[in-house]
Amino acid sequence: MDRSEALFETLIRLADDHLILGHRMSEWCGHAPMLEEDLAMPNIGLDLIGQSRPLYTYAGEVEGKGRDEDDFAYRRIERDYRNLLLVERPNGDFGHTMLRQLYYSAFMEPFWREAKNSTDETIAGIAAKAVKEVAYHVRHSGEWVIRLGDGTEESTRRMADAVEALAPYVDEVFADDEALDAAADLGIIPSPKNLRAEWDARIDAIFAEAQLERAQTVSISGGRQGRHGEQMGFLLADLQYVQRTYPGLTW
């Protein structure tokens, strides 16, 4: 895999993670349990989608086939999306959504911090902006996980259920991947597997405060290869609806 291939595949993986998770967050708009969160969650969603845009645009430039951000976001089939299974998981309840956000943001915070020193100038620039946004996402979701985990009987039970439900999708975040490994070797991004120890320490610290136990489970993966869960099709149907119904529509 040469540099531009590794770079392209890496950009698509990162951009898809951010777009899909951002879309999931946007699904809370108008449905959050309180007004404050009805603003906070779409804010996070907008940050994520905002981060996906320069990644897609740059992927299009690297690829050199004239595809733009909309082509990647709206005009691909399910198997072409390379996002982690974690980020496409349905929202579930509020605690479930916050834990999913914490898992992903606690991975991306050190990722962007390291990527600020990328050998690729564009990625370094995107990282410099994203690192501030993701720090807030970790804080916001982490604080909720602590309060719900160490909250009422019901909130504790729901958080424990969320830990159980999301456990199978954690290993994939740090798994070996040909494109990401190649990009890491070239100094374009940090290697995900090298971020695992920091992630574990972060989650353990939050779980200790939240009185939550980590769950042991069998891992599920496939998102990086385009093999998605049964919910992904419904998500894309929503996400792509306008472009599929009125191809090329602009406003």
Place this chain on the structure above:
Amino acid sequence: MSSEIPLWEVFIRPRNGLAHRHCGSLHAADETMAIQAARDVYTRRGEGTSVWVVPSAAITASDPENKDENFEPAESKIYRHPTFYEVPDEVGHM
């Protein structure tokens, strides 16, 4: 919900050198969450460089019933406004 989650008053300072100004209220479980919620609700468009939150319960307010005795006496004392001085043009904006 309001009976379970305390109410907070939010103060935002728009720029260095200006004072924090009251801009609204919100519900949050504690001061940490209140600061986060204030950031999300009231600084979405770059309104602030600093946020204060104060438990609404900590605010002692004047009684609306005493409005007349508190505030009306000041209305008839126009001499407290320095509006009778003629400012020479050379002074410019004061």
